[in-house]
Amino acid sequence: MTNKTKLKGLPLYGALVGLIGGLLGIAGGSISIWNQFIPPQIEVLDVLPICITSVLKCSNCENDDFDLPTEAIVAVVHIRGGNRVTYIGGLDIVGNIYISHEEIAFIEGKFPNGENDIDILKKKWDKIKPFIRISWGGWVADSKTAIRVEPFEEKFIRIAFSDPEIKSIIFDLDDIEYKAKSKLPQTTSITPIVEHIFERYNPFPYLTQPHEALRLRQEVKSGQVAFSLRVGPKTIIFPKEKILEVKSITKDDWENLSPQKIYLTNRGKKKKRD
Numbered sequence: 001m002t003n004k005t006k007l008k009g010l011p012l013y014g015a016l017v018g019l020i021g022g023l024l025g026i027a028g029g030s031i032s033i034w035n036q037f038i039p040p041q042i043e044v045l046d047v048l049p050i051c052i053t054s055v056l057k058c059s060n061c062e063n064d065d066f067d068l069p070t071e072a073i074v075a076v077v078h079i080r081g082g083n084r085v086t087y088i089g090g091l092d093i094v095g096n097i098y099i100s101h102e103e104i105a106f107i108e109g110k111f112p113n114g115e116n117d118i119d120i121l122k123k124k125w126d127k128i129k130p131f132i133r134i135s136w137g138g139w140v141a142d143s144k145t146a147i148r149v150e151p152f153e154e155k156f157i158r159i160a161f162s163d164p165e166i167k168s169i170i171f172d173l174d175d176i177e178y179k180a181k182s183k184l185p186q187t188t189s190i191t192p193i194v195e196h197i198f199e200r201y202n203p204f205p206y207l208t209q210p211h212e213a214l215r216l217r218q219e220v221k222s223g224q225v226a227f228s229l230r231v232g233p234k235t236i237i238f239p240k241e242k243i244l245e246v247k248s249i250t251k252d253d254w255e256n257l258s259p260q261k262i263y264l265t266n267r268g269k270k271k272k273r274d
Helices: 004-037 101-108 113-126 220-223 251-254 259-267
Strands: 042-057 069-081 086-098 130-140 147-149 154-160 199-201 214-216 225-231 234-237 247-249
Touching: 042 225, 042 251, 042 259, 069 086, 069 130, 069 225, 069 259, 086 154, 147 154, 147 259, 154 259, 214 220, 220 225, 247 251, 247 259
Parallel strands: 042 247
Antiparallel strands: 042 069, 069 154, 086 130, 086 147, 086 225, 130 154, 199 214, 225 234
8 A cells, every 4th residue: 555545535534523523422422411411310219418526635724624725517428329320528517597586695605694684685586586697518528529339329428518627706796697588588597507507406405515415496497498418510408308417426436447437326316307
């Protein structure tokens, strides 16, 4: 075969390569469009909210035995894949929380001295209805990128909203809005704080009892605060009945146990429908 014959064949080879490349591009684009408008199906089984409790030794304190409690908000998501591969990017918590009488008294430093004071303050706060809008983005704790879920695979995924830190603030006054004065919140709190989705059985232990039992706030139970799973380009909201009761675990357990072990060991009963 002469050089001239080879050169004549090049346009044909180029056309074939271009055709194949074009078909692959169309196929890839079609899959992308398919995933965008008809995302892979996934079954959200339940989610276990968790509060990590730990103790930080105070190195600069006169008393070396003085401990500083720290807390963090995390979760274990329990899902099952559909008929296609999909990717989980994280978990969002969004909604409005209404501040209780005890909480607003703590914030404003107004502790009633008698029943008359309590009634006056309750009437005032019930009228203006103080609330905070929260919007938190949780990341996949075991991966720097979205985590892959195979078709029909049952998976437990660790999600973190915050790292363990010293308890220092409950509610920021700048974040509080009032239903009586504004139809929409003017600010949104993006800093995860334990009391924003959990409540304590004792309302005033804030800096002294890190291992105290917790329960979900009523706003989570009623669906006013939603848990949304990021699945590819879309989000899937967890039905409120699939949010399990909160559990407290140690930092060591969170870091050393598998997400499945954490889930099976600590899962509570599913909440009853309101």
